[in-house]
Amino acid sequence: MLSNKHLVLPITLALVSTRVMAAENPGSHQHGHAEMQLAFADNQVEIQLMSPAGNMLGFEHHPRTPEQHQIEERVTNWLGENPLVNTLESTCQIQATTIQHEVAGGHDHDGHSHGDPNQHADITVTQILTCPGLAKSASLTTPLTVRFPALEHLDIAWAGPDGQGATHMGQGESSFRFGR
Amino acid sequence: MKAHLALSLATASLWHRRKVLALVCLTLTLSVTLLLGIQYLRTEVKQSFTSTISDTDLIIGARSGQLNLLLYTVFHIGDATNNIRWSTFQELKQDTRIDWLIPISLGDSYKGFRVVGTDKGFGEHFRFGRGQPLVLAKGQWFSGVFDVVLGAGVARTLNHSIDDEIVLSHGGGRTSFSNHKDTPFTVTGILEATGTPVDQAVYISLQGMEAMHVGWESGVARPGRTLTPEQAEGREFTPGAITAVFAGLDRKILTFRVQRDLNQYTGEPLSAILPGVALSELWRLMSQFEQALLGITGFVVITSLIGLIAVLLTLQTQRAHEIAILRATGASPGLIASLYLIECLALAVVACLISLGLSAFAISMLGPWVLTNYGIQIQLRPLNLEEWALLTSVPLAALLAALVPAFSAWRQSRSQGFGSPGEM
Numbered sequence: 322m323l324s325n326k327h328l329v330l331p332i333t334l335a336l337v338s339t340r341v342m343a344a345e346n347p348g349s350h351q352h353g354h355a356e357m358q359l360a361f362a363d364n365q366v367e368i369q370l371m372s373p374a375g376n377m378l379g380f381e382h383h384p385r386t387p388e389q390h391q392i393e394e395r396v397t398n399w400l401g402e403n404p405l406v407n408t409l410e411s412t413c414q415i416q417a418t419t420i421q422h423e424v425a426g427g428h429d430h431d432g433h434s435h436g437d438p439n440q441h442a443d444i445t446v447t448q449i450l451t452c453p454g455l456a457k458s459a460s461l462t463t464p465l466t467v468r469f470p471a472l473e474h475l476d477i478a479w480a481g482p483d484g485q486g487a488t489h490m491g492q493g494e495s496s497f498r499f500g501r
Numbered sequence: 502m503k504a505h506l507a508l509s510l511a512t513a514s515l516w517h518r519r520k521v522l523a524l525v526c527l528t529l530t531l532s533v534t535l536l537l538g539i540q541y542l543r544t545e546v547k548q549s550f551t552s553t554i555s556d557t558d559l560i561i562g563a564r565s566g567q568l569n570l571l572l573y574t575v576f577h578i579g580d581a582t583n584n585i586r587w588s589t590f591q592e593l594k595q596d597t598r599i600d601w602l603i604p605i606s607l608g609d610s611y612k613g614f615r616v617v618g619t620d621k622g623f624g625e626h627f628r629f630g631r632g633q634p635l636v637l638a639k640g641q642w643f644s645g646v647f648d649v650v651l652g653a654g655v656a657r658t659l660n661h662s663i664d665d666e667i668v669l670s671h672g673g674g675r676t677s678f679s680n681h682k683d684t685p686f687t688v689t690g691i692l693e694a695t696g697t698p699v700d701q702a703v704y705i706s707l708q709g710m711e712a713m714h715v716g717w718e719s720g721v722a723r724p725g726r727t728l729t730p731e732q733a734e735g736r737e738f739t740p741g742a743i744t745a746v747f748a749g750l751d752r753k754i755l756t757f758r759v760q761r762d763l764n765q766y767t768g769e770p771l772s773a774i775l776p777g778v779a780l781s782e783l784w785r786l787m788s789q790f791e792q793a794l795l796g797i798t799g800f801v802v803i804t805s806l807i808g809l810i811a812v813l814l815t816l817q818t819q820r821a822h823e824i825a826i827l828r829a830t831g832a833s834p835g836l837i838a839s840l841y842l843i844e845c846l847a848l849a850v851v852a853c854l855i856s857l858g859l860s861a862f863a864i865s866m867l868g869p870w871v872l873t874n875y876g877i878q879i880q881l882r883p884l885n886l887e888e889w890a891l892l893t894s895v896p897l898a899a900l901l902a903a904l905v906p907a908f909s910a911w912r913q914s915r916s917q918g919f920g921s922p923g924e925m
Contacts (some may be wrong), residue, residue, distance in 0.1 A: 362754035369757060478778040480756035484555065485777020489785065 350441045352376065353473040355465070359406060359499075361481030366413070366450045368405050370465070374442040376420060376472045381442040399468065404450050406461045409496070413452040421445040462496045507836055509607040511843040512825065517833030518816065522848060525812050529852035532805035533895050535857050539798045540888050542879065543791055549630070551780045551879045551885030553697045554747075555604075556628035558756050559765055560779075561585070561747035564770035568606070571779040574605055574745045575592040577615040581607060582793050586744035589768055593746060598755050601626045603747040606710050606740060611669050614655045615702045623870075624650075626749055629697045630878060639663050640690035643706050644734050647713075654700035656691045657873070663688055669703075671717060683727045684713040696878030711738035748773075779794075802895065806902045809848070813841065817913075826912060834914035838907040849858065849896040857892070 355372030374381040377396050384390045400420055404413040423443045452458075466472050475490040479499055488497045515522060554575050562570045563583035572578040589704035590604055603626055604616030617623075624642045627635055640663045643650055649669075651661055661667070667690045671679035686705060693698055712733040716726030728736075750756060756775060824837055861881060868879045884892070 358757045360754040360757050362752065365754065367754055367757070400517040477758075478775065480558065480753055480775055480777065482753050485558075485756075485775045485781075486551070487781035487785075 347494045350443060353471060354476070355472055356476045356478070357405065357463070357465070359461075359477065359479040359481075361455070361479065361483075364452050364455045365416075366406065366448075366452055366455065368446070368448040368450065370405055370444075370446040370448075372444050372446075372472065374444045377444055377469050379471065381440070400446050403450050403464055403468075403490065404452075405446065405465060406450070406463050408452050408454055408458045409460055409462060410454060411462075412454050413450045416449040416451055417447075419420070420487075421447075460496050460498050463490070466490055466492055467495055507839050507843060510827070511834075511840045511847065512859045514820075514840060515844055515847060519810055521812070521816065522844075523573050525809055526848050526852050526855075528808060529805050529848060529899075530855045530859070531897075532802045533852050533856040533892070536798045536895070537803050537860055537888065537892060538863075539794055540891050541864070541884075543795065544815070544885060544888070545549075545879045546731070546877060547784060549792075551777065552630045553780060554627075554629060554776045555632055556626075556749060557747045557776055558753060558777050559748040559760060559763070559773045560745055561748060561771055561773045564772050567772070567774040567779045569825065570745065570772055570774050570785060571776060571783065574747075575776065577607075577702055581744045584744055585746070585771065586742055586769060587740050589766075590743060590746060590769070592768065593748070596759070598699075598752070598759055599748050600751045601749045603627060604707060604740075604743045605705055605745045606745065609669050609671060609710070609713075611667060611703050612659060613657070616669050616710075617702050617704050618707045619704060620832075623704065627747065629695050630697065633695070635692045635695065635699065636688045638693040640688070642690055643704070644689070646685045646706065646736075646738070647684060647730050648689040648706070648709070650690040650692060650704040650728055651688055652700040652702045652704075653692050653694035653873070653917075656688075660689070660866055661688055663691065669713065671721075679721060681713040681717075683729060684733065685730070694873050696872050707740050707743070708738040711740050714734070734816055745923075776802055776886075802898070806898055809845065809899065810902050810905050813845065813903070814909065817906060817910060818901055824910065828914055832914075834911045836917045837914045838911035841907035841910055842900060842903045844908075845899045846896055849899030853892055853895055 352373050352375050355370060355376055357370045360367040372373060378389075378392055380389060380392075384393045386441050397420060402419045404415055404416070407413045421444070463475070463477075467476055470492065473492045476487065477497060477499075478481060478487040478488065479485065486499055488499065490497055560570055560574050563581060563585055565582045569579060569582070573581050590602065595601060601622055603622040604618075604620055607615060609616040621642060624635055624637075629635075638649070638653065640650070642648075649667060649900055656660070666685045667688065668685050669681050671681060686709065692699065712728055715728045715733075715738075716723050748759075750759060760773040760775065763771050771853065827837055828834075864879055864881050868881065871877050871879055
């Protein structure tokens with residue numbers, strides 16, 4: 322059973338390398354772009370958000386300056402306290418949050434190379450929400466594109482008992498229709 | 502009192518000019534029907550398209566892009582880059598999170614239609630539209646090795662019926678010179694039309710698919726190595742590989758987790774896609790065409806409204822006497838202008854109502870015919886919010902359009918100089 326307490330892992334503690342399986346290519350890493358997956362069951366939503374760290378923090382390396390430490394702390398706290406999606410009536414409550422900071426696929430572009438201290442990194446946020454009245458909602462809101470202006474394109478995919486679908490949100494857009 | 506007077510005058514005036522206005526109303530009705538019809542069709546085709554496959558949580562195939570996997574497994578467009586091992590399929594069956602699996606084996610054709618090798622799970626679990634199951638119009642699902650079930654479109658196009666014998670071709674293409682002549686199949690069932698690509702394929706068992714390829718290992722039949730139907734009956738055929746798998750999960754909330762696990766499967770490179778998500782992506786590619794279509798229809802309505810203004814302005818000269826009498830009996834220029842507004846609004850509302858009835862009649866009458874002949878499922882349903890908004894915009898636009906003749910009438914009435922100088 323899930324605990325009601327938020328499980329927030331500080332980003333730096335969870336700095337791990339992306340798993341690269343024998344049969345797997347490195348994951349893509351595109352600044353300004355993020356993906357969010359929503360899985361529904363009754364009033365529960367399981368969310369996974371995958372984004373380049375730069376979209377949220379403004380940098381992708383370990384925080385070096387006091388300002389960067391502050392930014393990281395603020396973002397971590399915000400992600401732990403704010404549901405990544407919500408009903409129009411804001412009924413969603415966070416049951417659990419985990420945040421993972423991963424070194425991106427190890428590819429080389431824009432002058433960065435393997436072993437570079439400025440290597441790309443991704444943030445993966447998972448949240449479990451309970452949202453009373455979710456079954457009646459035809460639209461959901463997300464604060465992501467407003468809170469993180471560097472996030473220019475957000476691809477959203479959902480799956481649940483009433484079907485699957487996908488949509489796309491641009492900068493500053495905060496709600497989307499979904500036909501579950 | 503003034504409103505009542507304006508309404509009764511407008512009704513009488515409309516009735517007096519009913520023949521000309523009926524033609525105007527007809528033009529407007531046709532434009533509104535076109536606008537509403539296209540919007541309705543757009544919604545229905547989108548619904549039909551995004552429901553080409555439903556209740557299938559994942560499609561699993563060899564590593565490739567999601568659209569490619571969707572296109573060759575569901576729409577029978579393009580070819581698989583690779584197959585997946587039968588042992589992988591067996592392993593997937595052990596996953597307790599997965600409720601059911603449908604194996605799909607592609608590669609052959611029948612007169613241009615895809616041959617799909619599958620098992621009985623296809624008939625049991627495959628759903629389309631709003632969770633509708635596949636229904637046999639005639640006969641039964643395959644039970645023997647060389648039994649075949651035809652999609653509705655195939656049976657109709659090639660005029661096949663139960664117990665017909667058909668010879669499948671090796672590989673794709675409408676014209677094939679490599680036919681599995683030694684192993685003809687017997688039609689045991691014909692599916693009802695679904696309005697999906699299911700109608701455009703023929704379905705055989707995986708055993709049948711394997712049996713007809715015995716002796717074809719080099720891509721052509723090796724004389725003496727192929728089987729006869731008699732030799733094949735009673736033998737067990739296990740495929741070495743299949744093209745893809747449709748999967749249904751016990752708990753939908755696990756869909757993304759199972760997808761991630763399958764995408765990281767170590768046994769062989771796999772891609773698991775969510776068909777509903779891939780269909781939404783595919784539809785998004787076509788959204789510009791969709792918008793263009795709606796734009797063109799909007800222009801048709803605008804043209805029709807401009808025609809309405811032109812007719813009303815033309816009729817204005819013929820109504821000089823009527824206006825003069827109204828003015829002489831004390832009607833103010835404002836009342837006369839309001840007559841034009843009421844007339845235009847009334848015409849637009851009548852056009853919208855006729856158009857609603859006409860559309861409903863056309864959909865209920867033509868829906869089954871369109872499904873059978875064009876494979877597009879169009880059902881009669883209540884209008885959605887977008888369609889109501891579009892429909893109500895027509896009387897509003899007509900009211901705006903009526904401002905032109907109304908203003909002109911108001912100005913002319915004032916110049917006629919009846920009544921008190923300060924009246925509007």
